[in-house]
Amino acid sequence: MKKKKWWTMGRRESLQGYIFIAPWIIGFLAFTLGPLAFSLYASFTDYNITSRMDFVGLQNYDQLFTGDDLFWTSLYNTLYFVIFSVPLTTMGAIFISMLMNQSLPGMRIFRTIFYLPAVLSGVGVYLLWMQLLDPGTGLVNTVLSWFGINGPNWLFDPDWTKPSLIFMKLWSVGGSMLLYLASMQGISRNLYEAAEIDGAGAWKKFLHITLPLITPVIFFDIITSTIGSFQIFQEAYVMSQNGSGGPASSMLFYNLYMWIKAFQSFDMGYAMAMSWILFVVVLIITLINLKLAPKWVHYEGDDK
Amino acid sequence: MDMTERKQLAKKRERRKPVLSNNLLRTLNWVLLVVGSLFLLSPIWWMISTSLKPMEEIMQFPPTLLPQEWHWENYVHTWQSAPFTTYAVNTITITLICVVANVFVNSFIAYGFAKIPFPGKNILFTIVLSTMMIPGFVTLIPQYVLFAKLEWLNTYYPLVVPALFGSAFNIFLLRQFFRTIPNEMIEAAKMEGANHFYIWRKIALPLVKPALATVAIFSFNGAWNDFLGPLLYVNDESLYTLQIGLQVFKEQASTQWNYLMAGSLLVLLPVIILFFVFQKYFIKGANITGSSSFDK
Numbered sequence: 001m002k003k004k005k006w007w008t009m010g011r012r013e014s015l016q017g018y019i020f021i022a023p024w025i026i027g028f029l030a031f032t033l034g035p036l037a038f039s040l041y042a043s044f045t046d047y048n049i050t051s052r053m054d055f056v057g058l059q060n061y062d063q064l065f066t067g068d069d070l071f072w073t074s075l076y077n078t079l080y081f082v083i084f085s086v087p088l089t090t091m092g093a094i095f096i097s098m099l100m101n102q103s104l105p106g107m108r109i110f111r112t113i114f115y116l117p118a119v120l121s122g123v124g125v126y127l128l129w130m131q132l133l134d135p136g137t138g139l140v141n142t143v144l145s146w147f148g149i150n151g152p153n154w155l156f157d158p159d160w161t162k163p164s165l166i167f168m169k170l171w172s173v174g175g176s177m178l179l180y181l182a183s184m185q186g187i188s189r190n191l192y193e194a195a196e197i198d199g200a201g202a203w204k205k206f207l208h209i210t211l212p213l214i215t216p217v218i219f220f221d222i223i224t225s226t227i228g229s230f231q232i233f234q235e236a237y238v239m240s241q242n243g244s245g246g247p248a249s250s251m252l253f254y255n256l257y258m259w260i261k262a263f264q265s266f267d268m269g270y271a272m273a274m275s276w277i278l279f280v281v282v283l284i285i286t287l288i289n290l291k292l293a294p295k296w297v298h299y300e301g302d303d304k
Numbered sequence: 305m306d307m308t309e310r311k312q313l314a315k316k317r318e319r320r321k322p323v324l325s326n327n328l329l330r331t332l333n334w335v336l337l338v339v340g341s342l343f344l345l346s347p348i349w350w351m352i353s354t355s356l357k358p359m360e361e362i363m364q365f366p367p368t369l370l371p372q373e374w375h376w377e378n379y380v381h382t383w384q385s386a387p388f389t390t391y392a393v394n395t396i397t398i399t400l401i402c403v404v405a406n407v408f409v410n411s412f413i414a415y416g417f418a419k420i421p422f423p424g425k426n427i428l429f430t431i432v433l434s435t436m437m438i439p440g441f442v443t444l445i446p447q448y449v450l451f452a453k454l455e456w457l458n459t460y461y462p463l464v465v466p467a468l469f470g471s472a473f474n475i476f477l478l479r480q481f482f483r484t485i486p487n488e489m490i491e492a493a494k495m496e497g498a499n500h501f502y503i504w505r506k507i508a509l510p511l512v513k514p515a516l517a518t519v520a521i522f523s524f525n526g527a528w529n530d531f532l533g534p535l536l537y538v539n540d541e542s543l544y545t546l547q548i549g550l551q552v553f554k555e556q557a558s559t560q561w562n563y564l565m566a567g568s569l570l571v572l573l574p575v576i577i578l579f580f581v582f583q584k585y586f587i588k589g590a591n592i593t594g595s596s597s598f599d600k
Contacts, residue, residue, distance in 0.1 A: 020416025027469020035446030122529035124568035178590035275442040
């Protein structure tokens with residue numbers, strides 16, 4: 001009798017649990033799983049949202065890999081951006097949080113200043129950078145001219161458009177800086193004191209204590225910023241000529257090309273095939289990261 | 305927590321920071337921070353300065369670091385040269401709905417994941433986390449098809465309805481906070497006959513108020529700065545948000561940088577103010593995200 005009552009209580013509680021997470025389940029089915037399934041199927045069709053949806057097998061994928069130069073251009077541009085922006089922002093954030101992890105006067109103000117650019121986003125920021133990087137009237141080339149440097153044409157020169165965007169990205173490095181700072185402040189002071197007794201200098205202490213202990217955050221940061229950088233879109237849409245990724249397709253990133261295919265020429269089947277390729281690429285990179293993690297990520301308690 | 309306790313804690317925290325012994329290094333460190341700060345602030349100062357100049361002064365070489373005359377009327381001109389008031393009202397409407405929905409719905413879902421045992425919970429939560437890895441465009445295109453079939457194009461439904469069903473990051477964030485509530489507290493309430501809806505509303509929510517503030521602020525930022533959503537779903541000018549309005553204004557004003565900077569600053573201003581007023585909640589969110597990568 002007692003056992004039976006316990007059962008119903010447990011079940012009643014489970015039911016409440018399901019009610020609590022019901023909104024997420026409904027949303028997941030309607031806005032994630034359903035669309036994923038539809039998109040996977042449609043990527044094998046010539047779907048154009050209004051009239052056509054004929055099964056074409058692997059034709060979209062075949063066309064992408066063998067007959068579409070812009071696909072490769074957009075992939076190259078995106079990889080370029082990922083390969084430079086992820087390590088640069090990671091190293092920048094670690095460096096700044098190191099400087100910040102000291103007791104010096106004005107630290108709260110520094111933290112505010114370094115974090116502020118990271119909370120600003122959207123079209124306002126892009127317009128600001130278009131002005132800063134303007135070859136004639138912008139701040140960047142003005143400052144360079146003080147040092148006798150003739151600045152490049154930035155957003156108008158195909159060779160400089162991607163560095164421009166990376167430069168802009170570095171401005172908001174304060175966001176991940178906070179993650180590193182939080183984890184550095186959790187490191188026990190005793191470890192440093194012990195190292196000082198052994199005669200370790202600032203660099204040695206960073207290399208042998210700080211760096212290993214923040215590897216979980218580095219890992220987290222690299223995974224999330226890699227996934228994020230692969231999806232660069234808005235910057236290129238707003239800052240390139242007519243949102244086309246110009247000049248010379250140098251800002252035609254993967255997502256921008258997908259956008260043009262999906263919502264300008266309504267080649268939806270084709271665009272969805274593109275989205276699945278991106279998904280698989282991101283997934284593979286994430287899995288490689290996860291696989292490599294045990295080799296360099298240090299988890300508390302590992303060495304006990 | 306009383307004052308002395310708090311002071312002791314602050315002292316403890318201070319002591320945990322490694323102190324560079326070498327005075328030269330300390331000075332160098334400080335100088336680097338000052339130089340870095342100037343670098344990071346210069347774009348914002350340049351934006352303000354440019355927004356107050358007349359066009360002739362912007363074109364002149366070498367550029368002036370401060371406006372010779374302060375043309376405040378640039379702001380009035382900018383605001384009047386496009387229906388910015390309409391855009392602002394639209395943006396505020398969408399943002400408010402999203403903030404309220406996000407705080408309410410995500411805290412509800414997160415409590416379920418944090419404090420109620422039910423079969424399949426771990427698997428479902430793993431799915432919540434893995435949805436964060438799906439590139440947005442993979443679901444964006446089929447979602448557009450879905451909303452088109454529902455005849456929701458050119459309405460705000462696609463922008464606010466998904467917010468009613470929670471978002472993975474906020475669920476994760478709030479779950480971390482709910483987990484810090486001792487189980488004994490919840491068991492005690494259950495003994496007295498309370499169900500989880502009552503416990504969520506009367507006990508759990510008041511305890512995680514700072515986390516709710518963090519979610520509210522992140523949601524505000526997300527909705528205020530959302531460009532992709534309105535770009536895709538909204539066509540009528542009367543429905544434009546500030547982000548879209550600014551983008552259209554960019555085409556209109558071409559290279560009239562003073563007006564463009566004035567418009568940008570006006571659109572960024574609410575976020576800047578929010579940041580200075582509620583900075584600690586911004587930082588709390590970052591800290592939780594950072595420290596939970598240790599959990600793994």
